[in-house]
Amino acid sequence: MRYPNFIVQPTKNKILQKLERACIHNCYPELFFQQYLLKQNNPFKKATYSLTFDFDFESDIEAFDLLLDKLQQYHIKAGFAVIGKFVKKYPDIHKKAVEQGHEIINHTYTHPNNPHWAANRYFNKLSYQEQKDEIYKAHEVFYNILGIEVVGFRTPHYGNLHTESVYDILKELNYFYSSSTAANEVEGFSAPFWHKGILEIPTGCSMHYPLAIFDSWNMLRKKNPFILDDKKFIQEFEITLKFIQENNLFLTHYFDPYDIIQNNKLDAILHILQDIDTKLYRDLKEVVSE
Numbered sequence: 001m002r003y004p005n006f007i008v009q010p011t012k013n014k015i016l017q018k019l020e021r022a023c024i025h026n027c028y029p030e031l032f033f034q035q036y037l038l039k040q041n042n043p044f045k046k047a048t049y050s051l052t053f054d055f056d057f058e059s060d061i062e063a064f065d066l067l068l069d070k071l072q073q074y075h076i077k078a079g080f081a082v083i084g085k086f087v088k089k090y091p092d093i094h095k096k097a098v099e100q101g102h103e104i105i106n107h108t109y110t111h112p113n114n115p116h117w118a119a120n121r122y123f124n125k126l127s128y129q130e131q132k133d134e135i136y137k138a139h140e141v142f143y144n145i146l147g148i149e150v151v152g153f154r155t156p157h158y159g160n161l162h163t164e165s166v167y168d169i170l171k172e173l174n175y176f177y178s179s180s181t182a183a184n185e186v187e188g189f190s191a192p193f194w195h196k197g198i199l200e201i202p203t204g205c206s207m208h209y210p211l212a213i214f215d216s217w218n219m220l221r222k223k224n225p226f227i228l229d230d231k232k233f234i235q236e237f238e239i240t241l242k243f244i245q246e247n248n249l250f251l252t253h254y255f256d257p258y259d260i261i262q263n264n265k266l267d268a269i270l271h272i273l274q275d276i277d278t279k280l281y282r283d284l285k286e287v288v289s290e
Contacts, residue, residue, distance in 0.1 A: 021212065025208070029208045030207055030208065032211075033206070037189055037190055038249075039189045040249060042250040043288045046277060047244050048250045048276070049250075049273060050250075050252035050281055051079070051253070052105065052253070053255055053256070053257050054107065054254050055086060056083070056114060057114075057115075059257075060256060060258050061086060061093065063258045064097070066266075067257050067261060067266065068100060070266050071102070072100060076278050079105050079179075080104055080105060081105040081154040082105070082107055083110065083111045084108065084138035084140075085110055085116070087138075094145070098146050103152070103280040104142055105150065107153075108135060109133070109134050111156045114156065122161060128169070131166065135170070151285075152176060155180035158182070158203075159182060162181060167195060171196070171197050171198060176199060177200070178200050179200070179252070179281060181203070182205075183202035183203060183205055188200070188202055190251055191250045194290050199288060204253055207239045209236070212226055216233075216259035217256060217259075221256075233265065234269070244276065
């Protein structure tokens with residue numbers, strides 16, 4: 001059975017999103033997830049997963065060393081969305097990540113609406129020039145301290161705080177991609193797609209929660225989380241990855257380091273990823289063209 005296009009196409013209407021999510025999550029989540037993802041065009045043409053982490057807080061930095069050790073142990077490269085201010089404050093650990101072959105993703109200079117640096121600022125309320133300054137200053141920090149030219153960006157908190165102006169700014173800076181959207185709210189069926197000359201890589205969902213971002217915040221930590229159980233969280237990840245493998249699909253998630261290192265969740269995730277090809281976002285340059 002295939003759903004009609006108007007049912008599986010994402011909607012931006014928040015009221016409809018909430019109603020749609022409740023209906024699908026309670027009635028037929030697996031079927032929806034499967035039929036939705038089977039419509040994607042996977043640029044890698046084989047089962048592929050991209051693992052990323054967002055370093056928003058001091059607690060994430062504290063988890064950095066352990067995270068790098070585990071990734072090295074399992075021979076997996078990951079993408080790290082990092083803040084310019086944190087790179088300036090903790091240059092050595094970020095240099096270590098680069099030396100080990102991981103990818104740095106521009107997550108702005110101060111991460112607006114972050115209690116450490118910019119608690120009362122919101123990215124979507126900044127002017128075009130202010131947004132550009134946030135992205136450009138971080139880019140300069142990465143170049144001057146880490147010696148790298150970053151090619152990708154992730155909007156702080158993305159979702160409602162992500163703006164269309166980002167794509168124009170990224171084009172000005174010759175960036176290749178953004179990963180600032182939720183897969184269930186945009187086109188692409190969880191695979192990368194071109195938008196305004198920038199490759200958008202939406203972060204994905206999971207088998208039983210196809211209309212919710214599968215991350216540690218939504219699933220485990222927010223008020224009224226979807227799962228609230230570490231064991232079930234890992235089971236959900238494993239079931240989802242099995243479907244990706246069996247159908248040669250693409251999927252990406254992001255996790256918060258200080259959440260994911262607790263209760264052996266990181267080890268469990270990395271163990272599951274031993275059976276699938278993992279790629280960095282920048283690897284997409286080899287297989288896509290506008």
